[in-house]
Amino acid sequence: MTLPAGRYVALGDSFTEGVGDPNKHLPNGVRGWADRVADKLAKDQPGWEYANLAIRSKRLRQIAAEQLEPALAMNPTLITLYAGGNDVLDARTNITEVLRQYEEMVVALSTTGAKLLLFTGYDVDVTPALRVFRRRNHVYNDGVRRIAEQYDAVLVDYWRFEAYRDPRMWAPDRLHMSKAGHKYLASQVLDILGVGHSMNLLDWQPPxxxxxxxxxxxxxxxxxxxxxxxxxxxxxxxxxxxxxQPRWPVPVRVPPRGGLRRLVKSGPIDLTTNK
The missing domain is CATH 1.20.5 (Single alpha-helices involved in coiled-coils or other helix-helix interfaces)
Structure with a gap:
């Protein structure tokens, strides 16, 4: 079933901003899975608009304070939210309080009537020193699963994607997805939305x-x-x-041919007035 054209708004941190998938021609020098999803949505059904408010390093409280109200004002029909990953890696985080704030955001976003996608967090195994945060990440993921079910959101259970066991799915910092990782996540999101695409995990030989x-x-x-x-x-x-600043702070119309990269190449974009 084709997803009718609407307005896609992405909220979050570096995960959604696109860190690890460099592109010097796009805002903030990155592309990422959300841009790729927006491109495919517009190709499948012309007329899609897209805003990406995510900024790297943001904690959940900052995402709620800086991105929630602008997102609500955009009247989205599709929303993706990943927030809390940076909090999980902060030693002094109260994960119960983080999940309370997260649920408040989901309640507000659910009032829009938009299709809402929520993401669990992956257990990034970069060093034994970070393994102490795994239990906290599991508590966070259990909370996200519960909240998704309670508020009729669509769960993207990133934690269960076994493809990310391959180190080539990760950027050199080992904390963010590589280009291949972003492409694969985009393919999973599009599959969940029922949107056709040709993005597949590379047929790699074992490392x-x-x-x-x-x-x-x-x-x-x-x-x-x-x-x-x-x-x-x-x-x-x-x-x-x-x-x-956010990469796409106001909704832009995504060209069905060439996507956001074509939009940038076509000339200066006024990202304050959607022109």
Whole structure:
């Protein structure tokens, strides 16, 4: 069944902004799964409009404060929400309070009458030090599943997608999806929506095994390139999203041929007036 053209609004953090799927021609230098979904929606049924309010590093309370009211004002017909992943990885997080705030957001979004998609979080196994957060992530995921059922939302159970066991589905920082990871997630969302597409997981050969020396070098490089800067930002109380604006802050009409990339190439876009 074809999903009729409407207005798709995406809310969240780096997961939905598209971090890990670089594209220098698009806003904030990334593309991501939500852009890919918007492109396919418009190709399948011309007339779709799209806004993406997600900004990397945002906690759930910030997403609620900064993105909820603008999203409601856009009168969406399709909404995706992923929020809380950064909270799960904060040592001082009260996960019960996070889920209370999350449920409040879902209640507000459900009043729009839009089709609402909610996402569980994946157990990213980048280092043994982060395994202590797995139990908290499981509590969060159980809460999301309960809330999705209670408010008749569509659950995208990202936690269960076994394809993400392959390290090639992850960006060099090991915390965000790679281009392949974003494409695969887009394909899963489109399948759930019943929208046709040709995006499939690559038919990869099994990854080559590493020697101990290669593994140690990769670990040191990862620590120096990603973990040390992350710790320094936490010490300074800054995030990568502090000086960023939403990529698509108002709904834009997605061209059915060429999608958002064609929209950008066609000339300057006034992202304050949808022109």
């Amino acid at each position: 080559q095994s590493q020697t101990l020396l290669q593994w140690e070098r990769a670990q040191r490089r990862w620590m120096n390139d990603w973990i040390v800067p992350l710790v320094h930002r936490k010490i300074r109380g800054v995030t990568l999203g502090d000086n960023l």
